[in-house]
């Protein structure tokens with residue numbers, strides 16, 4: 073190891089991108105503070121992190137929407153380690169369905185975890201970092217924080233909010249030039265978030281092409297902690313989609329529905345309507361990776377399914 077271990081706090085650490093970030097920091101010998109709601113999945117990741125070489129691993133079962141609970145967890149982490157070096161906000165949930173079909177508590181639940189949860193995190197780590205005069209916050213947003221897509225209103229609004237939050241933090245903390253505020257916006261990543269999503273529509277979501285690994289995004293997250301300019305979009309495809317959204321709005325709005333159906337849904341999976349993990353953890357489904365397989369093959373299967381449905385139409 074070429075540097076002192078850092079204290080790295082990760083939210084959403086029991087699955088997907090947060091788990092990959094925890095594992096990467098563990099391999100670098102850092103001290104880890106891992107947050108999520110489900111304690112069993114957290115314990116699994118903590119054991120892996122210890123085996124990977126973390127200097128120490130502590131876990132806290134907390135709902136990021138609960139401001140007082142987040143305050144306590146941050147205070148405990150500072151009491152234990154004396155400081156925080158890198159804080160990564162990766163806790164997130166998704167709901168699919170038309171705005172009027174998603175129950176209000178589920179819609180609000182997405183906003184509470186993704187946006188209010190990010191604010192709660194920042195509210196309690198910021199005084200610590202400002203007092204230290206150094207440290208980094210990296211929030212995981214999404215390509216969807218730059219565009220609109222069908223039937224994901226709560227998620228779209230939450231991720232536009234996360235992007236705004238990062239910019240706001242940069243403006244508000246100009247008097248602490250050594251603090252870093254990073255932002256990473258993935259497109260499709262192979263994690264369980266799609267299977268975990270609340271669903272109130274006629275299809276299940278899937279990560280759209282090009283699908284990146286959670287480890288690839290985690291590398292960018294930790295690079296962004298040291299060099300915020302390395303953040304932003306995680307793939308060239310994100311830039312193309314944003315370009316279409318911004319410069320050709322009429323074309324974008326017309327095409328996004330059919331393209332979303334083919335590339336970002338799995339038309340062959342059974343639809344199970346319900347809140348998924350939005351209101352409570354379903355930690356038994358948390359894992360480093362998801363289960364949707366090859367995205368190009370998925371598009372092929374969707375096209376075949378649409379052709380079959382068209383043929384069967386009376």
Ligand SMILES: NC(=O)c1ccc[n+]([C@@H]2O[C@H](COP(=O)([O-])OP(=O)(O)OC[C@H]3O[C@@H](n4cnc5c(N)ncnc54)[C@H](OP(=O)(O)O)[C@@H]3O)[C@@H](O)[C@H]2O)c1
Pocket residue numbers: 083084085086087088089090107108109110111113134135136137161162163164165185189212213214215257258259260261262263264265266268279349352353354355358359
């Ligand atoms: N996967 C993608 O394609 C993709 C693309 C763009 C952006 N993102 C963003 O990347 C981030 C990580 O997503 P992921 O794909 O890694 O998802 P994931 O595999 O489903 O992991 C989500 C993590 O957040 C935790 N979590 C959920 N709600 C929480 C709450 N209220 N309080 C505390 N922890 C909570 C989950 O554990 P518990 O349920 O046990 O709490 C889990 O550890 C999210 O912000 C997501 O929006 C993902």
